[in-house]
Amino acid sequence: MTIRIVTDSACDLPQQLVDELGITLVPLTFSFGDEEFTDRVSLTPNEFWARCSASPVLPQTAAPAPGKFAEAFTNLSRAGATGILVVTISSDLSATKQAAEQGAEAARLTIPIRVVDSRSASIGEGISVVAAARLAQGGMGLDDLARTVTDMAGRTRVWAALDTLENLKKNGRIGGAKALLASALSIKPIITVLDGKVAEGGKQRTRSKALAFVIDQFRNDGAVSNLAVLHAQCADVDAFVAQLRETYTGEIIVGDIGSVIGSHTGPGTIGVAYHVQ
Numbered sequence: 001m002t003i004r005i006v007t008d009s010a011c012d013l014p015q016q017l018v019d020e021l022g023i024t025l026v027p028l029t030f031s032f033g034d035e036e037f038t039d040r041v042s043l044t045p046n047e048f049w050a051r052c053s054a055s056p057v058l059p060q061t062a063a064p065a066p067g068k069f070a071e072a073f074t075n076l077s078r079a080g081a082t083g084i085l086v087v088t089i090s091s092d093l094s095a096t097k098q099a100a101e102q103g104a105e106a107a108r109l110t111i112p113i114r115v116v117d118s119r120s121a122s123i124g125e126g127i128s129v130v131a132a133a134r135l136a137q138g139g140m141g142l143d144d145l146a147r148t149v150t151d152m153a154g155r156t157r158v159w160a161a162l163d164t165l166e167n168l169k170k171n172g173r174i175g176g177a178k179a180l181l182a183s184a185l186s187i188k189p190i191i192t193v194l195d196g197k198v199a200e201g202g203k204q205r206t207r208s209k210a211l212a213f214v215i216d217q218f219r220n221d222g223a224v225s226n227l228a229v230l231h232a233q234c235a236d237v238d239a240f241v242a243q244l245r246e247t248y249t250g251e252i253i254v255g256d257i258g259s260v261i262g263s264h265t266g267p268g269t270i271g272v273a274y275h276v277q
């Protein structure tokens with residue numbers, strides 16, 4: 001059997017890894033006012049962050065149209081796929097999973113398609129996609145892959161430190177006065193993903209303490225696998241990865257936070273994703 005893996009652009013995986021593993025990536029879209037853009041295609045990261053800084057509101061993001069998934073499935077079937085596994089961003093954060101399911105129906109293919117909710121976002125979604133692609137290359141069947149990735153969803157952990165409160169202010173999650181006070185006190189919020197939703201994970205007074213907090217969460221979880229780092233234009237990402245390597249000897253994937261997730265977290269965000277045992 002030839003099982004192919006499909007995901008969405010919110011996975012924030014490095015393009016080199018996507019290409020290497022033969023992963024099909026269906027992009028979400030985002031818009032600034034009347035201008036619509038395709039994630040990972042229309043703007044460079046620098047152009048995206050410049051627009052975010054200049055805009056008084058955050059861009060609006062949208063799930064791919066079902067037709068985009070249908071097109072991807074059809075192309076894979078024509079190329080010889082005998083089964084397709086789709087791993088999506090959490091259904092509590094986006095309608096992407098629903099679009100993938102609708103796309104599977106619209107494609108009317110004879111090969112089986114399974115859609116699995118990662119219950120995560122950004123590289124937290126991405127690590128399950130990579131694991132699935134490697135298992136598929138190793139010969140695992142479609143139903144076993146779907147069960148395995150569903151299990152991974154319950155074992156995925158994401159912790160990230162935000163460097164700015166500006167985006168939280170723009171999306172209404174924190175008031176202007178509170179944001180001003182918090183910025184004056186150099187407060188750095190920590191976010192995590194719980195039950196498929198983004199939640200507050202804590203707060204620290206400085207960036208160094210915030211990063212130390214994130215690393216502590218990772219170390220406190222004991223034996224983990226599939227470690228990855230997510231970041232948005234962070235000059236200190238190499239130093240952060242070096243700290244992780246002090247206690248983790250496996251591969252560490254490093255991915256840039258894209259427009260879908262980045263519009264809500266802001267530049268300077270850095271964090272980890274991994275599977276607990």
